[in-house]
Amino acid sequence: MRLLTVGIVLTIVLAIISLFVGVSDVSLGALLSSSAEDRPMQVLVMSRIPRTLAILLAGSSLAIAGLVMQMIVRNRFVEPSTAGTTESATLGFLVVTLLAPGWPLMAKMIVAAMFALAGTALFLRILRFVPLRDVLLVPLVGIMLGGVIGAVTSFFAYRFNLLPSLLAWSMGDFSGVLRGRYELLWFGLAGTIMAYIAADRFTVAGMGEDFTTNLGLNYKRVMTLGLIIVSIVSAVVLVSVGSIPFLGLIVPNVVSLMVGDNMRRTVPWVAVLGAAFVLACDIVGRIVRFPYEIPISVVVGVIGSGLFLYLLLRKRHNAA
Amino acid sequence: MLRNLRWSRPTIVLAVLALVALISVVCFMTLGARGSWDFIIPFRGRKLLGLVLVAYAIAISTVLFQTVTNNRILTPSIMGFDALYILVQTAIVFFLGPQMLSLMNPYAQFGMEVVLMIGFSWLLFQWLFLSEGRSLHLLVLVGIVFGIFFRSLSNFMQRLLDPNAFQVLQDSFFASFSTIDTTLLGVALGVVVVVTLVLWRMGHTFDVLSLGRDTAINLGVEYKRSVVIILVMVSILVSVSTALVGPITFFGLLVASLAHGLVGTSKHKYILPAAALLGVIALVGGQTVFERVFEFDTALSIIVEFLGGLVFIILILRGAAR
Secondary structure: OHHHHHHHHHHHHHHHHHHHOOOOOOOHHHHHHOOOOOHHHHHHHHHHHHHHHHHHHHHHHHHHHHHHHHHHHOOOOOOHHHOOHHHHHHHHHHHHHHHOOOOOHHHHHHHHHHHHHHHHHHHHHHHOOOOOOOOOHHHHHHHHHHHHHHHHHHHHHHHOOOHHHHHHHHEOOOOOOOOOOOHHHHHHHHHHHHHHHOHHHHHHHOOOHHHHHHOOOOHHHHHHHHHHHHHHHHHHHHHHOOEOOOHHHHHHHHHHHHHOOOHHHHHHHHHHHHHHHHHHHHHHHHHOOOOOOOOHHHHHHHHHHHHHHHHHHOOOOOOO | OOOOOOOOHHHHHHHHHHHHHHHHHHHHHHOOOOOOHHHHHHHHHHHHHHHHHHHHHHHHHHHHHHHHHOOOOOOOOOOOHHHHHHHHHHHHHHHHOHHHHHHOOHHHHHHHHHHHHHHHHHHHHHHHHOOOOOOHHHHHHHHHHHHHHHHHHHHHHHHHHOOOOHHHHHHOOOOOOOOOOHHHHHHHHHHHHHHHHHHHHOHHHHHHHOOOHHHHHHOOOOHHHHHHHHHHHHHHHHHHHHHHHOOOOOHHHHHHHHHHHHHOOOOHHHHHHHHHHHHHHHHHHHHHHHHHHHOOOOHHHHHHHHHHHHHHHHHHHHHHHO
16 A cells, blocks of 8 residues: 555656656746746646646556456456557547548547447457467457458558548657647546446456356446446547557556456556556657657557567466 | 379469469559550569569568478568568668768668678577477567567657658558669669579478478488578568568468468478469559559558458467367
8 A cells, every 4th residue: 555655656746747848948937937828837737737637547547448458358468459449449530530520529539439349349259269268369369450450440541541640640649638639538537437446346257257157247247348448448548649559458467466466456556557657658758859759659669569578478477 | 183193283273373473464564554665664664573572572481481480370570570670770770870871872781781680580580489388379479569569669769860750750661562662673683583592402401391390300401500591581581572662561471371272282392482473463463453453552561461460360260279
């Protein structure tokens, strides 16, 4: 518990740093001496605070989505970007942008979430053909399924001359976050809270269908709830900031090494560490090539795939 | 059953494939041609040469890589080799600086890239394959994640170099068969010819190598030496194809699986030419169809990725069911 407090304090410190990093000068002195209409204050309210909030929300909810997914698929190595979920959400967003460009963002997000749900359901369906549930085969099939869905998406994007915008959406990047453009991410917080409330159910569901039914829980219903949380979070993050690969894989695995697999205990950890990790990566991305920015998905991609390799090649991988 | 044994199934398949390949080449050169032939022949000829070289390089490198690793699912590009080439390319620019590079001859640069590529892919191979007790699925997954890692790392370095050139940098991650880098065509041709000669001289060992390490050693093949040579050649071929068109993950897998399915034997005498011819048919024929009939341009690489991904999922699920 004390450690968790340290984690929370660390996240708050990072969040405060994040408020003051950027091209436009926003220092504490400038803020105190300026009135509400001045430039530093405006930058803070319009850009920095929304950006930091978006990072906190996206980071924690994506990490939670990964955790939920790992529980219901019963595999350590799945998360939205290794199960075709992110790619399906991208396809859905592209389809709705093509067919109904005038719809509000909220409606587009719902369509993307439906596609994400369908894509994840397809993934689970394919997994039924994997008889022994080979631990490594599951993410392998997921990544490939994502590749196939991604090819369909780029085909249509190419056909309708949307390839550059597709690349822009799917590249996770917080630099475009302003007030009024991130609020959908609060749905991610709702997902996190839902995951916390249903944590015990997911823990039980993680032990298998027979065990769950024995304990008097409706296995199907728990699975559906989990899938809905994962799909909504993936769609919301994709629509607001783009995709952030491997986040949902790295954070829950690190937490599971630290505190084990009881989801009631791991949910707060995963949420806090997810937020802190994305904050740190975003700050790095903003500082390395100052005054330019390196998008978060590139930074997380390097660190995330590196850590994933480490998890895979550890001598004794005690995978699920 | 065919009475005449000289016309066995593999021979017929090869003959048919050669014919189809020839037809696609002719169509590629002639369809929709307007204007003077003096212009068209060198213009399309150069593109054709590029496509044929890429098809050949990918097909041969994939089949031989599968022979060495003793496996029909692994291919150099699935193991991240072409992403590695892009990383090497980026790293050279990153550490030497763009100014230094503009002074350098493109051939010298390509040579340096190939040498580094051979070194790194050998290390990667050594590390992944020669340590004991790693399952196939772990290897494939690690290879794929290595690919993602190399790609993110090159992306990161390219952004450090020039944050504004976003669009330009995206190009190097997206394969395109319609814009082939023609400056390297000559040297690529030379390299491919040399590689072919080297492989030709050791061709008799391929069938034995595909029986596995222990059997190959028992039958008197210098296992380690042969594997090293083949791997070096594979790295060179991957460098050639990636330098010409960019990374294509599944083309090799597609071509090699089709070749195995059509020819029905695993003798390299038949598999290698069949894979190369299939590659030519897919690239030249496909490009003709897309350019002339549907008027799409880069769509071919997207469709190759789509089909290849499906084939991969099917192969791996079938393997799991067994």
